[in-house]
Amino acid sequence: AQKVTQAQTEISVVEKEDVTLDCVYETRDTTYYLFWYKQPPSGELVFLIRRNSFDEQNEISGRYSWNFQKSTSSFNFTITASQVVDSAVYFCALSEPQGAQKLVFGQGTRLTINP
């Protein structure tokens, strides 16, 4: 069975600090996809990134970066120079390659950036 664990329930930092959100996953599939979504206080789920299991290159998008390590089954998300607008709940998710790629979500990490 697939499982996603986000051990950090809540993180609170001061603006401009760097912060890393952890994500550990379990799957028996050799091909799979990993996602991060952001849920701001307004409630919508915003897609941030999708990573294929056969591509272990790290990715950077502005202040956001993702570190994918297959050896440790982790897909961590780092925000550099955090801003108040980054405050949200962040979800890591895993999907299977077959079928309709339904997502299995972690429990989410609530990130609060204090001014």
Added chain:
Amino acid sequence: DAGVIQSPRHEVTEMGQEVTLRCKPISGHNSLFWYRQTMMRGLELLIYFNNNVPIDDSGMPEDRFSAKMPNASFSTLKIQPSEPRDSAVYFCASSLRVGYGRSGNTIYFGEGSWLTVV
């Protein structure tokens, strides 16, 4: 391009009433998902459709819940009769699934329908 559109955004209803949530997926997408978010259970998949056909409804909690997709641009999730424990945020999502295997697709979510049953 318009994203996934859900209605209503907020609904408050009395126990026993019928509730219908509506979803318009992104044009051209062929997979549609209904998720529910609660504090206790987090985000869980209720049902998903591929090419308007229900593929897996194992997440539907009980017979009070039903979902339909009469065409590629519209889906409904109905709860009849509603109960207070159905209070949650219901998300509709869609994706374009192309083939099998390595062709993973991004799943885009609507803004959610916030349901309160009193």
